[in-house]
Amino acid sequence: MHQKNIVSLWFVFFGVLTSPVHSKTKSPDVSALNVMYSSLNSPSQLSGWKSSGGDPCGDSWEGIKCSGSSVTEINLAGLGLTGSMGYQLSSLTSVTHFDLSDNNLKGEIPYQLPPNVAHIDLSRNGFSGGVPYSISQMTDLEYLNLGHNQLNNQLSDMFGKLSKLKELDLSYNSLSGNLPQSFQSLSSLKKLNLENNQFSGPINVLANLPLKDLNVENNQFTGWIPEELKDIDSGTGGNSWSSGPAPPPPPGAKHHANQHSTKNDDGKSVKSGVTIAGIALGVLAAIGILIALFSRRKSPPPSHFLDEERISQRRSFTPLASRELSQDFHTGIRKDFKDNSRSLDSSASIDIKSLQNSPSSCPKRASSDFKQSYDDNEFANRLNSKRSTSVRAISYSLADLQLATGNFATGRLLGQGSIGRIYRAKYADGKVLAVKKIDSSLFQGGRVEEFLQIVSNISRLHHPNIAELIGHCSEQGHNMLVYEYFRNGSLHEFLHMSDDYSKPLTWNTRIRIALGTARAVEYLHEVCSPSSVHKNIKSSNILFDAELNPHLSDCGLATFHQRTSQNLGVGYNAPECTKPSAYTVKSDVYSFGVVMLELLTGRMPLDSSKPKPEQCLVRWATPQLHDIDALGKMVDPALRGLYPPKSLSRFADIIALCVQLEPEFRPPMSEVVQSLMRLVQRSSFNYRDDFGGSRRMDDHDY
Template sequence: MRSLVDGVTDQADVSALNVLYGSMNSSPQLTGWTLNGGDPCGRTWKGVLCSGSAVTEIKLSGMQLTGSLGYSLNSMLSLIDLDLSDNNLGGGRMIPYNLPPNLHRLSLSSNSFSGGIPYSISLMVSLKYLNISFNSFMGDLPESFTNISSLTTLNLQNNQFTGTIDALATLPLEDLNVANNHFTGRIPNHLKGIKNLQIYGNSWDTGSEVHPTQQSHHGKRSTGGNNPSCCPSSGKKSIIGGWAIAGIVMSVLIIVSMLAFFLAKSKVVKFSREDNSKKDLSSTPLSSKEVKLVIPSQQCTSTNTEALQSANPSSLKPPTTVLKSSSDVDDKFSIMKEGATPSKAIAYSLADLQIATNSFSRDNFIGEGSIGRVYRAHLSDGKVLAVKKLNSSALAKQSSDDFFDLVLNVARLHHPHVTELVGFCSEPGQHVLIYEFHRNGSLHDRLHLLDEYNKPLSWANRVKIALGTARALEYLHEFCSPSVLHKNLKSTNILLDGDHNPHLSDCGLTAIVPALEYQALDNSLVSGYTAPEVAISGHYTMKSDVFSFGVIMLELMTGRKPFDSSRPRLEQSLIRWATPQLDDIDALDKMVDPLLEGLYSAKSLSRFASTIVLCVHPEPELRPAMSDVVQGLARLMQRSSMSKRTFSRDALESAQRYDGPTTS
């Protein structure tokens, strides 16, 4: 049943409060609160204060509340004060990631939260007061704490934090209490001048010369602390002062930087133009121009055979570059750098592509994403290619040179599970990328648009697709320098060849991936692939890609779309519906795609689900690297191949061929 507002309160605030009420076990103390709809700003809801139609404060201290904070508080954009202290919330779990982003005051002290501090707190640039004392938090303080540039009061006492407090050194703190934790190291000089500083009950470095401070105790569970472990040093001061050491370090760094500069300048880059009479373009299927290209081989490597077991080393091509001037495509250039190996790329004319796509006709239309439309191109030699015609808005602020730099980034990527760039086209107002074509379409279509020609994917093929996609991401993240983020990972960008081997598309296009507000128009946000930290800050990392990959694994396991408005409200978001059940063995059988008809092993399903749990962890720092995901899925693939119940004969043969080179 859809939640309706019967008053003036903003719908997003009402929905978030409904979820919060249910998460706190619908506590009877919360008079006026409801599970569906309501009007907290027009009627009295316990502890809720408003300004106009927006909820600005929630104050529920000492209400004996239990449960959690739900998952949608981040939609409360006007909330500036959240006080849930002195309750029994948390149940030994972490603070939920999705906290209100614009808070000025947050107090969760004296509850039952554990784990680390969620990254979303580091994004609260307006936060002035934070109290999470008297819980069971553990681990080091995140370095991202330096982002909370308005924080003046911080209470962390009586937890189990470890490491140093260096992350607090630059904050404008006036009150700081870190007593009774497991902090080590030294107190940063900037913090020593704080008037209200409580540091007792830790294991500070005795050489830090920090004097015991007044031991005041706040909160209901203070444990005294009469024997401060931070005492003045009785030893002699170091002969070399801190400034002298800093000067020595800076001198060394300057010398190293100068050496690196001169070594880099000593590399000779040779440019030579070949005689035009040597051009032989008759072999190209269209009237395209072949460009001979060379770049340094260190940009992307694929020499780690253990990490790239699925690839035949001989099939991995060296990286390539592209011609930097669209006006010179009639000439053949050789751009030579030391240690480089030549490769080829095709520069097509727009007229040729119009012929091959029948003027980009509807019959050749394959699909559309946030950066452009894709068409099928039929070449005169019978070969089929995929032509991505980029939206003008995607390159609105980019020059022709920027486009060729983009092609450079894509052309250097060579991996059996990354869709290969075949060519490009750059003419006034038109920018086109041309890729190899995969006849089995996208993973999205194979999962959600079944017809009489496409049978449901077997469990073996689903594991294989997950592993191949993981290998592609591992290559982008860990074998390319600099690392390549995908930023647009979803099942429509995973293409399948005739053997159901996955090929990740749209790699290397981060420069033209739209900002979040434009992605929303393409349903990229509501589709459910976006990591929570990206939805809040717009900042992508490799761990954001890992989260999106975890959602794709959920898609493979359940056969459900990441967001499906046709389902009941609590099941529309796949990640929210599935995550609480992934560690429940009994629930897994009910979650798995019914089209599999039970043809999978329970142990294989459980291990698959365990990998998903790690990938979609709300805290980016706790998600695994893709190399770890690859290792886990490779072991799962190997073990699953031994199960006769899991694999049909065709699927088993396909799995056995998996470690060989792909040919489509």
């Protein structure tokens, strides 16, 4: 009997061991779906979903499929969902299929999306804005459908790494501009739908793609339809194609037999292409020889011109890829400049003399912003892109700006700055600019020449993380500066004015914002000669473009802050700034440290709603920056614990150096940049991590 009981217990125990076990879903996946559920207005049709906690894999949430403890598919098509998708989708690192098509979702497509996805379908919703740049890093993407929405921006050059993409549908939107050159890299693309948009320019970038199905109807395309596309299943009507025979392809372009045969007005075939191409090649070859001979006799441009080119390279995204931190930068970039310096022609629109004589010109010095390793194509593209950049801002008439701002209507007011108000200027062609109307009290005595000198100095500041000056106006006692308009607002708005379900600032994004802003300040302090002190670094002066790249505004306006240091943002002033003359580059470093504290804690520099010991952010936070337990409690709750603890600690160490009471103990901005870059390296960040969401990491991740 005893032996029989033992056998029975053994079978029970063995049965427990071999019975199916539901793995509890990974916490980042749960958190991302919780936020998504709340952002979708907690719809009842999503059975099993919760706004906090739960087990999506174990409890079979509606539309969710898993592999083990990881969510791999989200299919919520046609459920009548409203709201938005939330800001933590990039935590879903195992999701390969993402379908929210045929719903009623509004607003911009989130910047953060599942980073390793192969199938995205967001078609037939009400999304506006542009195609998020994070898609550029989805190297596994095979299917992308954003058709039948209200997307209305131009396409960024984001397709260079999407070699696996087979189907792309952007139809029935209001997308405009030329097709990006990186379309040429879509080496697997079989089906492309671009119909019913506002695209313009030629479609030559599509000529050598393996397309089987193409629709470009009802756009504003011009030029000729490439011969390579004429034999595939395509729709091309409703465009402004050129009539008559197409010109011969440029030297080196791919030729096909049918390209050499054109038709005259009578419909007769004539073998003219070969002859024309031969003549064109001969002429181009002769011109090339003459240019080569001439360029050898020309002396290379002044070295400061190369440095200006070098510091002015504009990126559509401020990358944090580990390849950028390569120690081979100095050798590689010098070789690039040596090989390309002679190709810089004298027609480049940067005014060399004015740069030589300008107090704001940049000397022969490399900042850490350039520690990147470009390939030859990237270098050539960046070099050529700067040839259209001029140091002279456009002069706008007062009447033009009055019309564009509705006579500076209250409804167009973007904000009140320390030296004046900022208005949104909207033009008939859809262009939007920001107009800073400087307080007239700052120009008592009619110092128009002083204003124009300030404009001249600001217009020479070119850096990817500095808000670009577009133009100016000085009429009838009005002095205005015209800037790029940043639709995503400021860091202050993201941190302090967003609701809990629209704030997309993950830990990776915050580090990227800090690094980009630090590079801008480093440029002002250590690249420009003489050094330029900002004097007004604060979160409301850090503006975001469509990809959440930071752009420091109010650069070059320190002259207006000479009257009193109280013009500066309250809570950002360094202790020594009791009078304007005491303000130095080290005071800027302190203000930047306060911005980093905002990124860390999500708190404002001064907040009277907090208990008295916590009202001053620096005073409250500084004693806790080296206490790992206290640090975990003061971190922004919006991060929901999704950050690497060691990365947080190192970030706090940098802050502690910046906000020291004694100016001489604060580091120069170049050291701050290097520290942030080392933080990136140690955290093993790469492009995918940067576009991916924050996730909990164990110590072995380091």
